Amino acid sequence: MKSRLLFLVLTLSVAGCGTGSDPYDTSKMDLKPAPARVSAERSKGAFAAGASLSMGAELKPLDPSPVKDVRLDTTHKIIEIAPGVRFSAWTFGDQVPGPTIRARVGDKIRFTMTNRSDEAVPAVQLVAAPMMHSMDFHAAMVSPQDKYRSIAPGQTITFEFTLNYPGIFMYHCGTPMILEHIASGMYGAVIVEPRGGYPTKVAREYVIVQSEFYVRPDPGKRKIDGAPLYVLDGERLRTSQPTHTVFNGVHNGMVKKPLAAKPGERVRLHVLNVGPSKTSSFHVVGTIFDRVWFEGNPDNQFRGMQTVLLGSSNSATVEIVIPEDGAYIMVDHHFANASQGAIGLISTSVKSEEKDLEHHNIAASSTPTDPDTVQGKLSFESKCLACHSVGQGKKLGPDVAGVTKRRSDEWLTKWLKSPEKMLETDAYAKALLKEYNNIPMPNQNLSDAEIRQYIKYFHWIDSRPTSAATAAKGAH
Amino acid sequence: MVLLFATHGPVALACGYCVEDKLAATYDHRVVTSAMERGRAMVFTEVAGMERAEHGFAPALVATVEAVPGVNRGTVRISAAPAAVSFSFDADRYAVASAVSEINRRLAGQNITLTVLRIVDYRRTMTKK
Numbered sequence: 001m002k003s004r005l006l007f008l009v010l011t012l013s014v015a016g017c018g019t020g021s022d023p024y025d026t027s028k029m030d031l032k033p034a035p036a037r038v039s040a041e042r043s044k045g046a047f048a049a050g051a052s053l054s055m056g057a058e059l060k061p062l063d064p065s066p067v068k069d070v071r072l073d074t075t076h077k078i079i080e081i082a083p084g085v086r087f088s089a090w091t092f093g094d095q096v097p098g099p100t101i102r103a104r105v106g107d108k109i110r111f112t113m114t115n116r117s118d119e120a121v122p123a124v125q126l127v128a129a130p131m132m133h134s135m136d137f138h139a140a141m142v143s144p145q146d147k148y149r150s151i152a153p154g155q156t157i158t159f160e161f162t163l164n165y166p167g168i169f170m171y172h173c174g175t176p177m178i179l180e181h182i183a184s185g186m187y188g189a190v191i192v193e194p195r196g197g198y199p200t201k202v203a204r205e206y207v208i209v210q211s212e213f214y215v216r217p218d219p220g221k222r223k224i225d226g227a228p229l230y231v232l233d234g235e236r237l238r239t240s241q242p243t244h245t246v247f248n249g250v251h252n253g254m255v256k257k258p259l260a261a262k263p264g265e266r267v268r269l270h271v272l273n274v275g276p277s278k279t280s281s282f283h284v285v286g287t288i289f290d291r292v293w294f295e296g297n298p299d300n301q302f303r304g305m306q307t308v309l310l311g312s313s314n315s316a317t318v319e320i321v322i323p324e325d326g327a328y329i330m331v332d333h334h335f336a337n338a339s340q341g342a343i344g345l346i347s348t349s350v351k352s353e354e355k356d357l358e359h360h361n362i363a364a365s366s367t368p369t370d371p372d373t374v375q376g377k378l379s380f381e382s383k384c385l386a387c388h389s390v391g392q393g394k395k396l397g398p399d400v401a402g403v404t405k406r407r408s409d410e411w412l413t414k415w416l417k418s419p420e421k422m423l424e425t426d427a428y429a430k431a432l433l434k435e436y437n438n439i440p441m442p443n444q445n446l447s448d449a450e451i452r453q454y455i456k457y458f459h460w461i462d463s464r465p466t467s468a469a470t471a472a473k474g475a476h
Numbered sequence: 477m478v479l480l481f482a483t484h485g486p487v488a489l490a491c492g493y494c495v496e497d498k499l500a501a502t503y504d505h506r507v508v509t510s511a512m513e514r515g516r517a518m519v520f521t522e523v524a525g526m527e528r529a530e531h532g533f534a535p536a537l538v539a540t541v542e543a544v545p546g547v548n549r550g551t552v553r554i555s556a557a558p559a560a561v562s563f564s565f566d567a568d569r570y571a572v573a574s575a576v577s578e579i580n581r582r583l584a585g586q587n588i589t590l591t592v593l594r595i596v597d598y599r600r601t602m603t604k605k
Contacts, residue, residue: 118505132500150496153505175500176558 030162043114048093054100059205076128082251083367084374089185096249097209098188105195118153139169139190150175166194168296168315182276203265212242217371240277245337254344275312283307285329287320376457501555502562517567518596525588526559546570
């Protein structure tokens with residue numbers, strides 16, 4: 001018995017040591033990259049370049065080249081983070097989030113970046129003062145003082161590094177104040193496959209980057225094409241109170257443009273939460289994560305998970321199997337974050353984006369420009385569309401189209417402030433309760449300012465020509 | 477503008493740790509552009525002792541630096557974290573080292589000391605033109 005046990009231990013020991021090489025053998029990693037070079041050579045070409053780059057959610061196949069030439073120039077530009085919310089952003093590659101770099105362990109990234117924050121973007125007014133920027137790759141093992149140094153407008157930095165670990169890694173600007181640079185849009189993802197590729201085969205791969213925006217209307221009341229400009233809100237930033245929490249840079253963006261999939265397909269999602277300050281509880285309604293590779297490394301595997309918790313700069317690769325026709329809702333299950341725009345769809349039907357899918361869809365064809373009205377619209381879309389439509393008739397509650405013609409602002413204010421009190425005293429409120437199957441309007445604990453925003457939004461709806469035609473559908 | 481840092485060579489006088497971050501903290505594109513156009517020098521410094529300074533000391537620091545001959549008025553920029561000061565300087569008429577010594581002498585009572593991180597001299601740019 002004793003000898004058998006010894007044999008077993010020896011067998012396991014040999015098996016454990018293995019004859020294959022350790023993929024994490026640090027003695028075989030490239031830890032001596034060449035020094036970075038900084039020059040006054042200004043690039044005038046594309047802001048982003050490289051065969052390994054994917055510009056949107058859909059991830060391109062791996063570029064087989066062992067050396068990936070990547071250019072991501074920094075720019076300052078206006079981006080629309082939500083309907084009517086045009087934000088003065090800072091970018092890598094002229095987009096937020098920056099392009100995704102895809103590579104494999106052992107590949108070398110030959111990176112070049114020109115600080116072009118002093119260039120006016122064609123057709124877009126430059127609003128942010130040029131400033132110094134830098135690049136911090138979490139996928140790299142290099143001296144920050146050499147590779148991640150800040151460069152001035154007009155300068156170019158070039159450096160190389162080898163990818164030693166598989167995973168989904170954040171990149172971001174590391175120039176002080178880092179918080180402001182990240183919150184202004186300077187981030188993206190590097191996806192590093194294991195040296196031998198992933199252990200599973202999938203039909204589709206997507207990249208989901210979650211981030212927060214902290215914005216306020218420009219105190220100088222500047223406008224972009226007639227719409228108000230939004231700028232970084234430093235106070236909200238310092239106190240971690242985002243105005244928008246989004247996937248891939250846009251409030252409810254992948255609701256309006258769902259990701260495609262077909263029943264029976266295995267879909268791989270590379271999810272990165274860049275923060276800068278909030279945690280994500282990533283979940284896809286209607287599925288279970290068959291596999292979760294925390295930080296995007298298959299060696300960190302979980303099976304059968306419902307959510308994956310991601311702190312700032314954490315990531316995970318999740319694989320799901322699409323069971324049947326439908327629209328599967330990606331959401332940050334911290335629902336305060338979801339209500340700020342961290343929602344997207346994986347849909348088996350292109351047309352499904354136009355259907356009445358739960359409470360998440362609303363046409364974006366027309367948007368208000370007044371900041372309060374914009375905020376009212378965003379709040380309404382996040383909190384109210386489950387029970388109310390805009391010009392589409394009754395749901396659990398009345399259609400809000402035409403509501404400012406039916407009720408006074410004073411009545412609406414009281415109703416939004418304290419519906420339970422109104423149900424005790426107001427005859428119209430009592431009639432509403434009866435008409436809608438005794439389902440009471442819940443108190444949303446709205447502030448006075450929020451109520452004013454809602455009512456401004458309702459007036460904006462009713463000022464549009466289409467409102468009158470549709471108001472009758474749900475009116476009472 | 478493109479000469480910024482390209483001309484600095486080995487003149488970094490501080491330890492060099494995160495020098496660019498300290499430069500970035502006070503980098504003002506308008507001041508740098510103006511210095512280049514007028515053939516001035518840009519002086520970037522780090523500051524020791526700022527954390528001990530009284531709350532609201534910043535305006536006094538700006539005034540002290542601006543009052544030293546050679547420092548161009550309206551160009552002083554300061555940062556608390558990282559602690560740094562930069563300004564445009566008339567290097568044709570004054571020496572940077574002497575000016576910084578004078579600033580430090582005037583700030584000695586506050587136990588604040590400036591150390592030059594980088595000097596970017598745009599006079600050569602003007603000569604080329």
